[in-house]
Amino acid sequence: xxxxxxxxxxxxxxxxxxxxxxxxxxxxxxxxxxxxxxxxxxxxxxxxxxxxxxxxxxxxxxxxxxxxxxxxxxxxxxxxxxxxxxxxxxxxxxxxxxxxxxxxxxxxxxxxxxxxxxxxxxxxxxxxxxxxx
Numbered sequence: 001x002x003x004x005x006x007x008x009x010x011x012x013x014x015x016x017x018x019x020x021x022x023x024x025x026x027x028x029x030x031x032x033x034x035x036x037x038x039x040x041x042x043x044x045x046x047x048x049x050x051x052x053x054x055x056x057x058x059x060x061x062x063x064x065x066x067x068x069x070x071x072x073x074x075x076x077x078x079x080x081x082x083x084x085x086x087x088x089x090x091x092x093x094x095x096x097x098x099x100x101x102x103x104x105x106x107x108x109x110x111x112x113x114x115x116x117x118x119x120x121x122x123x124x125x126x127x128x129x130x131x132x133x
Contacts, residue, residue, distance in 0.1 A: 012053055031060055090103050
């Protein structure tokens with residue numbers, strides 16, 4: 001992360017890095033959140049890189065113990081099961097047991113980049129998906 005500031009991110013371990021920007025004397029901790037698929041950035045309020053690394057590790061371990069950093073296994077995601085369904089439908093169509101056009105339509109509904117269902121919930125754990133009541 002060497003953007004405008006000229007400072008580079010110091011990678012501590014996968015999912016955790018610290019960096020400093022020119023407009024602040026303090027280091028920032030950057031923590032990857034797999035479930036949300038985004039970074040969480042928090043200030044360490046430390047000017048020393050060594051102390052900032054310690055604070056970043058503490059932030060990371062606090063989040064890990066709260067379960068906020070649990071990644072979803074790819075074989076439990078909606079996208080995984082949607083992909084399996086499409087492959088099964090195409091295999092059935094090739095065997096003559098189903099219509100190929102139906103399989104292609106389902107694929108469009110699931111994987112269209114703009115409106116496909118997998119675009120919105122593909123990364124979520126299927127066990128956590130619920131319908132509104």
